[in-house]
Amino acid sequence: MISLMINGKQHHYNDDENMPLLWVLRDILKYTGTKYGCGKGLCGACTVHLDGQPIRSCVMPVSAVGKQKITTIEGLSNNGDHPLQQAWQQLNVPQCGYCQSGQLMSAAALLAENPKPTEQDIDLAMSGNLCRCGTYNRIKAGIQMAAGMKVTSFNIDDFALDKQSIDEQAIDKLAMDATAKGVKS
Amino acid sequence: MNKIENVSRRGFLKNLGFSSGALVLGVQFSALLPIPKALAQGLIATTDANKTSFEPNVYLTIHSDNTVAIVVHRSEMGQGIRTTIPMIVADELEADWQKIQVIQGLGDKKYGSQNTDGSRSIRHFYQPLREAGASARMMLEQAAAELWQVPINECQAIKNQVKHAKSNKIVAFGDLVAIAAKLAVPDKTKLVLKSKQDFRFIGKANVALVDGKDIVTGNATFGFDVELPNMRFAVIARPPVLAGKVKSFNSDKAKKINGVIDVIQLDDLTEPAIFKPLGGIAVIATNTWAAIQGRDALEVEWQAGEHGNYNSSSYKQALAKSCDNPTADLRQKGDVSAAFKNANRVVKADYFVPQLIHAPMEPPAATAHFHDGIIDIWACTQTPQSAQSNVAQAIGIAAENVNINVTLLGGGFGRKSKPDFVVEAALLSKQLNMPIKVLWTREDEIKNGYYHAVSYQKLSAGLDSSNKVIAWQHTEAAPTISSTFSKGADTIGFEASLGMIDVPFDIANVYCGAGKATAHTRIGWMRSVTNINHAFAVCSFADELAVASKTDSKDYLLALIGKDRHIDINKENAEYGNYGETLDKFPLDTARLKKVLTQVSNMANWHSNDKGKLPNGHVLGIAVHRSFASYVASVVQISTNAQGKIKLERIYMCVDCGIAVNPERIKSQMEGAAIFAISLAFYGEVTAKAGVIEQGNFDDYPIARMNEVPPIDVQIIASDAPPGGVGEPGVPPVAPAICNAIFAATGKRYRELPLNQYGII
Numbered sequence: 001m002i003s004l005m006i007n008g009k010q011h012h013y014n015d016d017e018n019m020p021l022l023w024v025l026r027d028i029l030k031y032t033g034t035k036y037g038c039g040k041g042l043c044g045a046c047t048v049h050l051d052g053q054p055i056r057s058c059v060m061p062v063s064a065v066g067k068q069k070i071t072t073i074e075g076l077s078n079n080g081d082h083p084l085q086q087a088w089q090q091l092n093v094p095q096c097g098y099c100q101s102g103q104l105m106s107a108a109a110l111l112a113e114n115p116k117p118t119e120q121d122i123d124l125a126m127s128g129n130l131c132r133c134g135t136y137n138r139i140k141a142g143i144q145m146a147a148g149m150k151v152t153s154f155n156i157d158d159f160a161l162d163k164q165s166i167d168e169q170a171i172d173k174l175a176m177d178a179t180a181k182g183v184k185s
Numbered sequence: 186m187n188k189i190e191n192v193s194r195r196g197f198l199k200n201l202g203f204s205s206g207a208l209v210l211g212v213q214f215s216a217l218l219p220i221p222k223a224l225a226q227g228l229i230a231t232t233d234a235n236k237t238s239f240e241p242n243v244y245l246t247i248h249s250d251n252t253v254a255i256v257v258h259r260s261e262m263g264q265g266i267r268t269t270i271p272m273i274v275a276d277e278l279e280a281d282w283q284k285i286q287v288i289q290g291l292g293d294k295k296y297g298s299q300n301t302d303g304s305r306s307i308r309h310f311y312q313p314l315r316e317a318g319a320s321a322r323m324m325l326e327q328a329a330a331e332l333w334q335v336p337i338n339e340c341q342a343i344k345n346q347v348k349h350a351k352s353n354k355i356v357a358f359g360d361l362v363a364i365a366a367k368l369a370v371p372d373k374t375k376l377v378l379k380s381k382q383d384f385r386f387i388g389k390a391n392v393a394l395v396d397g398k399d400i401v402t403g404n405a406t407f408g409f410d411v412e413l414p415n416m417r418f419a420v421i422a423r424p425p426v427l428a429g430k431v432k433s434f435n436s437d438k439a440k441k442i443n444g445v446i447d448v449i450q451l452d453d454l455t456e457p458a459i460f461k462p463l464g465g466i467a468v469i470a471t472n473t474w475a476a477i478q479g480r481d482a483l484e485v486e487w488q489a490g491e492h493g494n495y496n497s498s499s500y501k502q503a504l505a506k507s508c509d510n511p512t513a514d515l516r517q518k519g520d521v522s523a524a525f526k527n528a529n530r531v532v533k534a535d536y537f538v539p540q541l542i543h544a545p546m547e548p549p550a551a552t553a554h555f556h557d558g559i560i561d562i563w564a565c566t567q568t569p570q571s572a573q574s575n576v577a578q579a580i581g582i583a584a585e586n587v588n589i590n591v592t593l594l595g596g597g598f599g600r601k602s603k604p605d606f607v608v609e610a611a612l613l614s615k616q617l618n619m620p621i622k623v624l625w626t627r628e629d630e631i632k633n634g635y636y637h638a639v640s641y642q643k644l645s646a647g648l649d650s651s652n653k654v655i656a657w658q659h660t661e662a663a664p665t666i667s668s669t670f671s672k673g674a675d676t677i678g679f680e681a682s683l684g685m686i687d688v689p690f691d692i693a694n695v696y697c698g699a700g701k702a703t704a705h706t707r708i709g710w711m712r713s714v715t716n717i718n719h720a721f722a723v724c725s726f727a728d729e730l731a732v733a734s735k736t737d738s739k740d741y742l743l744a745l746i747g748k749d750r751h752i753d754i755n756k757e758n759a760e761y762g763n764y765g766e767t768l769d770k771f772p773l774d775t776a777r778l779k780k781v782l783t784q785v786s787n788m789a790n791w792h793s794n795d796k797g798k799l800p801n802g803h804v805l806g807i808a809v810h811r812s813f814a815s816y817v818a819s820v821v822q823i824s825t826n827a828q829g830k831i832k833l834e835r836i837y838m839c840v841d842c843g844i845a846v847n848p849e850r851i852k853s854q855m856e857g858a859a860i861f862a863i864s865l866a867f868y869g870e871v872t873a874k875a876g877v878i879e880q881g882n883f884d885d886y887p888i889a890r891m892n893e894v895p896p897i898d899v900q901i902i903a904s905d906a907p908p909g910g911v912g913e914p915g916v917p918p919v920a921p922a923i924c925n926a927i928f929a930a931t932g933k934r935y936r937e938l939p940l941n942q943y944g945i946i
Contacts, residue, residue, distance in 0.1 A: 027472035032410040033403020042883040074402030085401040095263030097400030097594025098546040123892035134860025136891040167391040172286040
């Protein structure tokens with residue numbers, strides 16, 4: 001029996017101790033915000049925090065977590081109001097969005113450690129997170145915006161929303177088929 | 186022509202399950218389908234007594250609670266279609282953005298094509314979507330006029346309300362539903378579309394992504410994330426060689442893995458591959474990890490079959506040879522051989538682009554639940570209708586009993602327009618009689634994909650004494666996409682329309698031809714398709730000619746393109762596809778090509794006399810290409826260090842895609858396209874040995890990382906031309922612009938990709 005503290009909530013796990021944390025989170029405990037991308041720690045899509053440190057959950061056996069507290073994208077903030085999550089929305093950072101959980105977790109760990117990172121600091125902290133859509137410049141801009149710094153990699157005159165606009169533009173989304181709504185439950 | 190019909194008038198509302206009235210509008214293609222049909226049928230499962238074949242491509246519903254439901258029938262994979270379609274409909278409707286509900290459409294032919302590839306969503310649906318919105322707006326205004334007994338031209342829809350200025354009366358859309366539902370839909374010829382200056386959303390760069398918050402909070406549902414009660418997870422050991430067979434296998438060890446519940450052999454593949462599963466052995470488990478462990482524990486003896494002799498190195502030599510023996514003449518203008526004889530000198534160069542694979546961050550995944558003679562499927566598919574028909578055929582039920590729910594796609598790039606993975610899930614769910622999620626690992630995605638074809642190209646140009654090009658010859662050998670659909674097809678055809686025969690240069694004598702090339706993998710289409718290899722060759726070669734002529738590359742390109750004109754290649758012994766469009770609507774317009782080229786060079790300070798504006802040691806390369814009915818030029822600025830490594834310093838992109846519906850997403854697509862191109866230029870190479878793909882993950886098939894990506898500046902040409910493609914046209918010019926910059930910096934011309942083989946990355 002393994003005890004896991006995830007986003008402030010206690011879980012018990014009683015299966016293969018060698019199972020990578022990624023699959024425990026996704027398949028067993030249904031935290032599907034953490035993504036699979038490579039299974040080898042090469043792409044960063046599965047990044048979560050252990051006691052605030054970013055790790056690749058696809059290569060970490062669940063038994064190695066120990067007493068460390070796990071934070072996933074679902075626990076980064078209460079209501080999507082982490083400064084990075086806000087900046088991501090203000091700059092329309094995502095394209096497909098699949099890698100962004102991992103990008104945000106890496107970026108959050110960076111800012112927690114280094115609140116005013118240089119561009120090189122950002123490159124260093126983020127180069128383990130792949131994005132096939134190519135959102136890197138906006139990710140960098142989002143980190144700089146959240147850190148209250150000058151945005152260097154993206155022309156924010158081209159596009160930047162204020163927080164109020166984000167809230168005003170929030171709209172309902174429905175799946176076409178009623179049964180699809182049950183997908184997440 | 187398409188026609189809009191008021192469904193609610195025809196008594197279908199009672200089937201919709203709405204307790205209150207609703208105005209339901211749909212757009213229909215009468216040219217495609219002759220008889221009217223219930224438009225609302227797909228909204229909520231219902232039986233339509235008046236079954237016909239007149240079907241809408243998209244529709245909207247206005248509810249009496251004043252909400253406006255807008256169906257997005259195309260797949261979201263990062264291009265922003267779930268935001269852009271509502272922008273168009275809401276604008277013409279005069280809807281209040283906050284009253285919108287976005288509904289993802291099920292796979293259904295009534296929408297027209299849902300095949301979200303080919304950079305077509307806005308190109309094909311901008312006008313029908315505007316008409317759907319405008320038609321509803323005019324009916325609501327008419328409803329208000331009847332309510333107040335005033336002339337309709339005194340009523341104006343503004344932000345989910347209709348106003349009567351003279352009397353200061355205001356009524357919400359929702360309160361007009363009952364009246365509007367009884368009205369006839371205005372004839373298409375009577376529709377009044379909004380003027381450009383009245384747009385609230387179209388052309389505006391201030392719209393937040395519809396799914397933005399869900400994505401940043403981890404609440405978005407991708408194909409990998411679908412979860413059904415009692416669902417089991419499947420991974421499949423597929424034959425390492427295309428159309429290979431299982432000779433024998435032992436699953437004893439696999440079945441001992443904790444969590445593995447079953448091992449099932451799938452039918453071997455019989456070519457052509459089309460969208461059929463590849464066969465192999467499926468391991469079913471209670472979680473993904475157990476399934477992967479179980480697969481690793483399988484003991485399988487494979488039989489390779491005829492593709493077991495495929496080796497990339499010898500294949501490349503064969504392609505090179507084949508280029509010298511073109512068996513298909515694809516364009517013949519003038520008399521090339523005579524022109525070469527008359528040429529003052531001839532410049533020749535060979536170009537090579539290897540096999541490539543999509544590598545979307547989310548590999549393919551599909552969840553299927555077969556029950557009660559029907560099957561419910563959730564999948565990250567670009568093409569729900571094709572998924573539907575292929576599943577129906579594979580499991581032997583009628584297409585209408587196959588429900589395809591489209592999740593968000595964690596990238597697509599063409600991979601997810603092949604529904605083989607959806608069929609796998611359907612077959613397993615039917616056989617096991619339980620919900621099954623099939624997940625592809627990264628290795629599966631890279632080793633068992635539909636590959637962008639390896640391509641060898643030979644170009645030659647004859648120059649007269651004034652360095653004018655009087656002869657142009659371009660031959661290519663590459664396996665064709667057609668081979669995936671017709672076994673044995675061995676010569677490119679339609680692929681030549683993607684940047685080869687439509688070379689936009691003003692040259693009197695042109696020959697394009699193709700040699701034979703037998704396919705040994707599934708050949709598919711990947712973002713920008715053969716424009717990648719053709720633009721790489723043509724734009725590199727144009728730069729070589731500029732150098733040979735001792736002329737500035739940009740000036741040379743402008744001269745090569747020549748005077749303003751519309752080129753009709755069909756008049757030059759060629760069949761030009763033009764991305765399925767007429768040349769009347771989407772001409773090959775050299776003025777637009779030159780305009781993006783000129784503008785991008787202004788953005789980048791490209792002037793021989795302005796070199797002082799560039800930082801010391803920085804050098805530029807340029808390229809321009811038309812694809813998917815849009816025009817993109819790119820300048821790449823690089824520097825080199827003492828070790829001979831190159832660094833990308835900045836990329837400039839200028840696009841003319843006609844009307845820019847969602848400029849912010851157009852820019853994001855150009856940013857992403859440039860980075861997609863960096864990846865393929867630097868690293869893109871998939872090779873085979875004895876028919877087996879040698880790469881398997883991001884360690885041996887790398888893609889660009891943040892530290893390799895420079896700032897990317899994008900400008901969009903203001904245009905009133907019909908909207909062209911956006912998702913793909915940004916990719917082709919970037920790789921040649923990189924190589925042209927490298928030549929300018931180092932004097933080394935790299936004609937074979939990827940560049941990491943030269944030790945300069």
